[in-house]
Amino acid sequence: MTEKAMSQVAVKKSVASLLQYSVAARGTFDEMTGPDGQLRPHWADFLAALATLPDGALQKRREKGLRLIRDSGVTYNVYGDKAGKDRPWELDPIPFLIAADEWRILEESLIQRATLLNLILHDLYGAQKLLKDGYLPPSLVFSHPEFWRPLHGASLPRNTSLVLYAADLARSPDGRWWVIGDRTAAPSGAGYALENRIITARIHPDIYKNLWVERLAPFFLKVHETLRRLSPRQGDMPRIVLYTPGPYNETYFEHAYLARYLGITLVDGEDLTNRGDRVYLKTLNGLRQVDVMIRRTDDGYCDPLELRSDSSLGIAGLVQAVHAGTVSVANGLGASVLESPAWLAFLPRLCRVMLHEDLKMPSVATWWCGQKKELNYVMSNLDTLCVRHLLPSLAQPLCGRNLSSAERVNLIERIMASPHNYVAQEIVSLSTAPLWNMNRLESRPVVMRIHLTSYNSSYVAMPGGLTRVAPADGLSTVSMQHGGTSKDTWVLSEKPVEPITLLRPAGAPSKLVRGARDLSSRVADNMFWMGRHLERSELTTRILRAALASHVEGAGQGAGLAQEETLAIVLSMLSGHSVIGDQAADPPCGGERRNPTTLPQESVMRQVIRIHCDPEHFSGLGHSICHLQRIATVVRDRLSLDTWRAIWRLAETVRCTGRGVISQPDGDLDEMLLRLNEVIQMTEALSGLVMENMTRDLSWRFLDAGRRLERAMHVLDLLAGTVEAGTAEDSPVLDVVLGISDSMMTYRARYLVPPALVPLADLLLSDESNPRSLVFQLSALQEHMDAIGVDRMPGTFTPEQKAIIAMLATVRTLDLESPLSVGCAHKVIGNICREMTLKLRTLSEILNLQYFTHAVETLPLFTKP
């Protein structure tokens, strides 16, 4: 039997046994099967490969895909979702297949369309010949809120305003592709398409290799090259940034992902500033000029001075910088005007006028109500049409046939009040494609988004795309915002495909770059606090564990007074000190000490744990973890995937522990002890990841400086707590403190006697070789500050260096065994703890002043006439 015949047999088998695939809706186009139920040719190889898989393998692959998504943290933010603002991305294991010949038509049509749209933009913000010659009604442009007049006349780099473009496509029942929407401002989805590809290629390594699937990486290389060429400055490497509205944007994951993939800096409005009509990135080493920006922020929000004054995401003066031609913004500000569906009605004519050819791919039939004839048509055919407001954010599409008579009257009134704000469109019937659901293939409506980039004065398309699947049959709106899953899109080549990856570009070796990306002050600030919260989480857990351990052991032996007291003291060392209010905790220094035994110990213990698992509770463990997760989201592009996962798992574990405590108020405390051990191991693993895997660049230094500072403060808290308690020399508290500070081994190696206060204090304060001692943290901080402040004049010291030098001198010259200290070691240690704590706080403030942007709001300023 020939190979071909074998695959035919396999396909028959697959259709019979595996698929049981039937097209749900009559009269639509199915991507995989023809009207006679026969498989379309370009699906044959893929299905043949599926059919050779053992039973259950596809389901396993799907699950592997889900796991990969979770592990790589692909998310899509859903607006207005209080429960969790990130939702995991959804990906179907069956890719969407496009045959080579069909792809050629798609690509050619979309290149034409992108070229046309770019010319229109150029005209609208320039000569406006289309309006003057009567090809466009003035009301179409002048009434549109996204026609940003301040951008008129702005010089466009290389006459390209539309650098990145995406089209949403649907296939009509006769098999033709239609454009149902143009994305011209800041098209999203290319990054998700890339991520979908990486995951799909991993779950189907065999199939992906054997089918000739066009690679995506070459497209991104071209994007990068285009961006580089957009730079208004000649010569050296241009500084390119990806300007995001921030982590609360629905596609923030993609912003971080693309920035990392393209090797450019991810910034938000706060990272940038305009000085002298140039845009600068605020870095630790001062301002660095930005040459090219990919913007993912909506046009109006990019400049509070000239566009929307209520924007807090923008860069004041960006428009003026664009006019001055010092920075290239891709896509050009103002490009969103073309996203209005009203344009769909005008494109065929504009294409003939501007390109002297017919529009190759039709758009969904659209009537703009701003014209009398069209308005009349819409009014008399409302039942077969969907009406949309020009601003998609303002109104959901309304289909005439689904409206009650009251809704209908209301809609007609609204249209008549401002007809130029409405379009009506034919109701789109989408084609269907197979989706793997509950162990079988179902047919579901799909929409495909194809991305293009300008390149060498034309456009190139990404061979692939983001295919989105409607959540249920028959729904004609497809949006990740409304739920739904996605598919990888495979463009099948007729010849073998060369594997290319962006990580190792072919051709001449590029210049080696070390410590490449700029560190913005905002990122430095976030890294510092990430370090602090990371350390705080670990230390808090250590104390909790010590307290719980002491309680569990004590309970076994019958609670003695010493043991109770130990517990009370240990609890008083918890950061915040007041976590359980008046019931058991003590003021940090001095003050009346309450009798800790007024509440049964066990319930105190449970309350403490519950509070620490509650993210709402200020200063608890849950709170720290919450901060850690939030900051990690913000600086995600700086973290390795493993670090990101570790933070995610840590947060999940603490949340689970919290849920356990709440659901089982009388749960086993031993079990809880195990949980806390797990948390400690996780935080340690996380610290290890940071220590071992993060590049030793400035962002790492700030992160570690945060950890050192936190640890130093913690050591002082511990010691102060011990001294305040006034415990006897042989108190079990000293054991516990050694345990918490993980210094038991070191102590035992140094001293053969049971723990005593003075040797303990020496170990925790002045022992240079103890990685938990104060002096060790200060030395590390000094090293970081030396490395960070390299630009200073030789022989001079920055304020933070001076502060650290002074502290080091105090700690290193501390003599606890001097005759002066004898007998009053408690007091000496207590004083030094207080003094050092104050100095560390001052140091933190100095760092804030020196390096971090103050979160000072920028405000719009107006005068009233």
Place this chain on the structure above:
Amino acid sequence: MITTYNCRHTTVYNYTLPVTVSHHAAHLVPRALPTQIIHGNIIRVTPEPAHRSTRTDYFGNNVFFFTLEETHRSLTVESLCTVTLCEHDFPPADETPPWEKVRDFLASARSPEALVACQYVFDSSFVVTSSAVEAYARPSFPPGRPILTAVVDLMHRIHCEFTYDPKATTLATPLKDVLGHRRGVCQDFAHLQIACCRTMGLAARYVSGYVHTCRTPSPTEADCSTMLIGADASHAWLAVYVPGVGWVDLDPTNDTMPSIEHITIAWGRDYDDVSPLKGVVTGGGQHTPRVEVSVTRRPTP
């Protein structure tokens, strides 16, 4: 008849907290017009800006941009200009075309002039039309009425039926509240009449400038009994497009058709396009702007 004025427009911001960086855009340089000659213009900014630049905006106004990069607690912007206004005739209102004709002309026009007028037919951020606005405007627009007669009537009505009250509104007060309370300042009245015109399908633009009043009488001025409102601050009025004539200015605050007492600085769709001084500041806390405008007539040589 011609008259020459010296104008001084001072804006002072006192901030409660230091401002580290601020970016500003100012519409303070008067436009040169056939009936308005600009002799000179200076803008003084204290503290000295780190950077200045200028641009002509979409509407043809002069925009002055400046940036302060040193920490400051107060900002003073002083604009001085000398302007000569030439008296011009008004078209006989009864001979202007019926307003419906103008509306239809704008809806289908293609001439460059009409295209420019079309910029000012639609809603903009401060001018949002509504059925209430339309109901208010309607009585001034009976079928077939010449456009200028109609808009002058509308101006009279707004002047008579609304109270000038600087305490009644702020920048953020929407038109429907102005319409409801029948109170406001020049900017509100201008916005209201613009909205009324646009709701009828006509083109109306917002004009920002100064008005000469007799507050600082010069020796040559004989009679100051008719004092115009709008001194002490910049003024605002509107202009309506009349085909064949051009743009005709109307000042509903003073119920007058501006001629040689109104100095035009800039125009746009509404206040937002031409606010005299706007900015984005980092820091600053609370700020209270103080604005002073003086317009004095220069003795005729």
